[in-house]
Amino acid sequence: MTKKNAPKRGRPPKDLAGDVQVRILDAAQQLFLEKGYRSASIDDIAELAPASKPTIYAHFPGKEALFAAVVARTISGLTDFDGFEPEGRSLQDKLSSLGTAVVEKVIEESMGMVRATIAEAQRFPELSRNVHDAARDRSVNAVSQLLNETTQKLARAPKGPFTGKRSLATAQIFLDLILLPMLFRSLVGETPKELRRELPSFVRERVGFFLAACEADWTP
Numbered sequence: 001m002t003k004k005n006a007p008k009r010g011r012p013p014k015d016l017a018g019d020v021q022v023r024i025l026d027a028a029q030q031l032f033l034e035k036g037y038r039s040a041s042i043d044d045i046a047e048l049a050p051a052s053k054p055t056i057y058a059h060f061p062g063k064e065a066l067f068a069a070v071v072a073r074t075i076s077g078l079t080d081f082d083g084f085e086p087e088g089r090s091l092q093d094k095l096s097s098l099g100t101a102v103v104e105k106v107i108e109e110s111m112g113m114v115r116a117t118i119a120e121a122q123r124f125p126e127l128s129r130n131v132h133d134a135a136r137d138r139s140v141n142a143v144s145q146l147l148n149e150t151t152q153k154l155a156r157a158p159k160g161p162f163t164g165k166r167s168l169a170t171a172q173i174f175l176d177l178i179l180l181p182m183l184f185r186s187l188v189g190e191t192p193k194e195l196r197r198e199l200p201s202f203v204r205e206r207v208g209f210f211l212a213a214c215e216a217d218w219t220p
Contacts, residue, residue: 021059023049029070033112037067037120067120068127074113075135081142086150092207094150099178099203102143106183107192115187136172139179144171161214170214177206 027048031040042063046053060066084101086094106114121128144167151162161170182195182202 028066032116071131074110095207096204103182111186140171144168161217
């Protein structure tokens with residue numbers, strides 16, 4: 001009986017060749033989610049990628065830098081709303097569509113990495129802060145742009161909450177009202193299915209509150 005050759009570490013065969021950095025990040029993300037940061041080793045990542053350890057270190061100085069790169073890639077995907085068009089006719093419908101899209105992106109694409117980052121916050125507080133700051137800044141910028149596009153046809157006073165100087169703060173309030181409660185509930189164990197069931201009514205209620213506050217701000 002002939003034995004199948006075990007896959008060798010190091011340079012991948014031609015049919016696995018491609019963007020080595022993407023393969024490394026994919027392998028690292030899978031192992032960080034499965035084992036946690038501490039238990040996932042560079043050896044494990046090299047075997048799964050597959051890529052040699054020198055190749056990994058040529059792209060990333062160490063495991064901490066690799067973890068940061070995985071998280072940064074996740075954040076980049078979460079804040080990519082290119083081509084997104086909010087649905088609905090009324091402003092409330094459009095903002096509800098936007099809020100739902102933001103929450104669904106986070107729940108479906110990033111909860112594993114959010115948990116992994118929180119788990120390492122005490123060990124790597126600076127990394128955790130940097131991840132938090134990057135996620136907040138990129139999310140706020142993305143949502144601010146979408147809010148501006150959604151409300152650009154409104155005939156309002158120039159000092160309203162969607163003007164250039166205030167749009168970022170308004171976007172942060174929008175996220176705090178809609179995303180944070182759902183994020184917390186997911187972290188404490190509610191399933192995506194449970195959250196999605198409640199999401200439409202939850203988002204619409206929060207958007208109504210948000211618009212009421214904006215309207216009060218516009219009122220002289």
